[in-house]
Amino acid sequence: MDDPIFSPALYESTRRPLHEASPMPGACYVSPQWYEREMETMFRKDWLCVGRAEQIPAVGDHFSIEIIGQPMIVVRDENNEIKVHSALCRHRGAIITESAGRTRAFVCPYHSWTYSLSGKLVSTPGTPPPFAGVAGFKMADHGLNAIRSEIWGGFIFINFDQNAVPLIEWLGDLPDFLAAYNLQDMQWTHRDMYEIDCNWKVWLENAFENYHVPTIHRDHYDPANPQNWMFEKTQGPWEAMSSKRSIVAYSGLPVMPGLDEQQEKKLFHIWIQPSLQIILTSSYMKFRQYLPLGPEKLRLYENWTFPKTTVARPDFGDIVGPAYYEKYSQVVREDIGINPNIQRAMRSGSYTPGRYSLEEHIVHRIATRVIDRVVGPDDKKAKA
Numbered sequence: 308m309d310d311p312i313f314s315p316a317l318y319e320s321t322r323r324p325l326h327e328a329s330p331m332p333g334a335c336y337v338s339p340q341w342y343e344r345e346m347e348t349m350f351r352k353d354w355l356c357v358g359r360a361e362q363i364p365a366v367g368d369h370f371s372i373e374i375i376g377q378p379m380i381v382v383r384d385e386n387n388e389i390k391v392h393s394a395l396c397r398h399r400g401a402i403i404t405e406s407a408g409r410t411r412a413f414v415c416p417y418h419s420w421t422y423s424l425s426g427k428l429v430s431t432p433g434t435p436p437p438f439a440g441v442a443g444f445k446m447a448d449h450g451l452n453a454i455r456s457e458i459w460g461g462f463i464f465i466n467f468d469q470n471a472v473p474l475i476e477w478l479g480d481l482p483d484f485l486a487a488y489n490l491q492d493m494q495w496t497h498r499d500m501y502e503i504d505c506n507w508k509v510w511l512e513n514a515f516e517n518y519h520v521p522t523i524h525r526d527h528y529d530p531a532n533p534q535n536w537m538f539e540k541t542q543g544p545w546e547a548m549s550s551k552r553s554i555v556a557y558s559g560l561p562v563m564p565g566l567d568e569q570q571e572k573k574l575f576h577i578w579i580q581p582s583l584q585i586i587l588t589s590s591y592m593k594f595r596q597y598l599p600l601g602p603e604k605l606r607l608y609e610n611w612t613f614p615k616t617t618v619a620r621p622d623f624g625d626i627v628g629p630a631y632y633e634k635y636s637q638v639v640r641e642d643i644g645i646n647p648n649i650q651r652a653m654r655s656g657s658y659t660p661g662r663y664s665l666e667e668h669i670v671h672r673i674a675t676r677v678i679d680r681v682v683g684p685d686d687k688k689a690k691a
């Protein structure tokens with residue numbers, strides 16, 4: 308018998324049209340059963356961003372990332388191809404590396420099994436040779452486990468589901484929507500990492516509504532210049548909203564070539580379900596990776612990229628230095644001030660969901676997409 312938390316009746320009020328709907332119950336942000344089902348039906352089925360191709364420009368360059376408890380190595384191999392391997396040693400499971408850098412091979416820190424960049428086991432050192440006489444042991448059977456990966460716009464995605472559709476198909480109309488930005492020509496420059504005491508959706512929902520900005524980010528907000536967000540109609544696993552201005556002023560960096568007049572002025576917040584957020588302007592792109600560590604803990608990577616032509620300018624380092632990143636991290640810290648507060652309400656057991664404002668369109672879309680996966684598709688809509 309299914310846990311009562313998965314009963315569709317509990318989510319009817321969230322599934323109504325936005326102007327009639329209520330937020331999800333608090334248990335969806337706390338319950339281990341709900342969280343496990345999210346991992347199973349979203350994080351183990353959808354394409355997840357692990358980073359950018361230009362983070363590993365040369366053969367042997369690699370970085371590590373852990374997503375839903377799976378430690379992985381992302382590497383540029385001997386054939387100049389990007390590969391993602393499970394970081395678990397095929398001997399007795401030690402995590403082979405959790406760092407980034409350039410190497411010729413990966414050596415397990417436990418008994419020194421050594422793997423090539425493409426994940427083949429190349430040596431099992433020891434004296435006398437430890438695997439001489441071990442029945443049926445073959446090096447070729449003990450390479451690092453491969454994780455399926457594909458690249459779009461310079462973003463490296465992985466998928467734990469061998470049956471998932473190819474990335475480009477899964478993305479729907481997003482690649483066309485962003486074609487003019489030539490995202491593959493962006494240069495990754497910086498990453499901040501945060502660990503926050505909240506459910507991944509608490510942060511995500513906060514990131515996709517502007518309603519809190521005049522309160523939480525009041526020092527950055529100009530009431531004379533409201534942002535007036537607009538919502539995009541999308542096909543596929545993504546949502547987007549746009550505004551003519553950022554609350555943190557534009558940098559004065561050059562506008563990318565090839566954008567139309569609208570794109571030159573606009574700031575987009577894009578959610579690619581479940582775990583990637585792109586913040587795109589005409590002069591830079593930030594992206595956030597949502598890495599849940601449990602129902603009530605989130606690791607957040609906040610990444611910066613700029614067009615390669617911008618990074619090549621002699622004055623780039625003067626404009627984009629520690630003070631530049633610090634200015635933007637103030638906004639993140641303001642959100643860190645409120646999101647764990649929300650998490651406590653979700654955990655209290657006495658939160659009664661209120662109503663969404665019409666500014667919370669994407670918050671509602673996030674909730675309905677999660678419910679569709681975790682509880683199952685909406686029967687009423689399916690019949691309509």
Ligand code: FES
Nearest residue numbers: 396398399415418
């Ligand atoms: S666990 Fe890696 S060599 Fe033993």
Ligand SMILES: [Fe+2]
Nearest residue numbers: 513523524642
């Ligand atoms: Fe915020």
